[in-house]
Amino acid sequence: SVLFGTILVIGLKFYLELLNKKRDLAIIANHNYKLSDNDLKHNKRVRDIAMKLVENEPKFDEV
Incomplete structure (x- = not known):
């Protein structure tokens, strides 16, 4: 679904941006x-x- 795809993309961006949270x-x-x-x-x-x-629209430029 579109929602799952969006969450997956956001999750992947968090994965790349927040390496200290990689395991979680x-x-x-x-x-x-x-x-x-x-x-x-x-x-x-x-x-x-x-x-x-x-809940949040991530702002990756603030990471």
Whole structure:
């Protein structure tokens, strides 16, 4: 779908821009942005990144 493609592109840009978050973003990508409740509950960093991807229009020039 268009939405998934957009999220995937944004996720890829975050992956390239935020190398220190590479592991967390890989976890999100491996779950195809469908993280289970346990994943979100027990991995705050992944949850925060997922929320940022969903809620915010990233401004990569501010990274």
